[in-house]
Amino acid sequence: MEIRPETPADVDAIHDVTDTAFAPMPFSAGDEAACIRKLRADGDLTLSLVAVIDGDVVGHVAFSPVFFDARSVGWLGLGPVAVRPHLQRRGVGSALIRQGLAQVKASGAKGCVLIGDPGYYHRFGFVADGRLTYRDLAARYVQWLTFGAERPSGVLTYSPGLE
Ligand SMILES: CC(C)(COP(=O)(O)OP(=O)(O)OC[C@H]1O[C@@H](n2cnc3c(N)ncnc32)[C@H](O)[C@@H]1OP(=O)(O)O)[C@@H](O)C(=O)NCCC(=O)NCCS
Numbered sequence: 001m002e003i004r005p006e007t008p009a010d011v012d013a014i015h016d017v018t019d020t021a022f023a024p025m026p027f028s029a030g031d032e033a034a035c036i037r038k039l040r041a042d043g044d045l046t047l048s049l050v051a052v053i054d055g056d057v058v059g060h061v062a063f064s065p066v067f068f069d070a071r072s073v074g075w076l077g078l079g080p081v082a083v084r085p086h087l088q089r090r091g092v093g094s095a096l097i098r099q100g101l102a103q104v105k106a107s108g109a110k111g112c113v114l115i116g117d118p119g120y121y122h123r124f125g126f127v128a129d130g131r132l133t134y135r136d137l138a139a140r141y142v143q144w145l146t147f148g149a150e151r152p153s154g155v156l157t158y159s160p161g162l163e
Helices: 008-022 032-042 092-106 118-124
Strands: 002-005 047-053 056-068 071-083 111-115 142-146 154-158
Touching: 002 092, 008 032, 008 047, 008 056, 008 071, 032 056, 032 071, 047 092, 056 092, 071 092, 092 118, 118 142
Parallel strands: 071 111
Antiparallel strands: 002 047, 047 056, 056 071, 056 154, 111 142
16 A cells, blocks of 8 residues: 555546445535635645555545644644545555654644544554633543643634535
8 A cells, every 4th residue: 555645547446446435324414525626726725645556546634834823833634534434444545544643743734633533543653631612512522632832722723625
């Protein structure tokens, strides 16, 4: 498996992987692939990595700027992340997330936030302490990973493509 940044030739495959992976998820709004396209069109797709096996895109992760209390803060949001269903639970998602976090950290970002299941994201070092909030979501779903000493607080918003 190779993990590399997206190229223009990957755009339709990323859309398909995302649609297919989110389709069975009860929490899905069904618009995740469209959100990625909007992030890209807006110039907010800060990092977009694909996982490729035998020439096929089988997984994808996106990172985009986030805001705390409407302020630009140098933090990125992780997501959407998706892996083709028949290839899930084989480490593809973890590899995408770990490589993405390493690149985001190396780029100088202060940290990364996400909304997701703590049971999955704790393994990457994400924590939730209730100081960062997102709409009326329970605190444990609003998770962050700091690359320095800063601990995020306030009201989290994403780039327009994800709001
Ligand atoms: C989430 C996702 C990207 C993970 O990719 P993956 O390649 O299956 O992940 P990995 O193989 O690296 O990790 C699998 C582990 O994650 C766990 N896991 C996967 N999805 C999980 C979830 N939603 N909640 C809790 N644990 C989850 C598996 O139980 C497995 O745990 P184990 O290693 O202890 O057995 C993939 O399941 C997916 O595309 N899901 C549909 C889209 C989605 O829900 N995206 C995330 C929205 S926040």
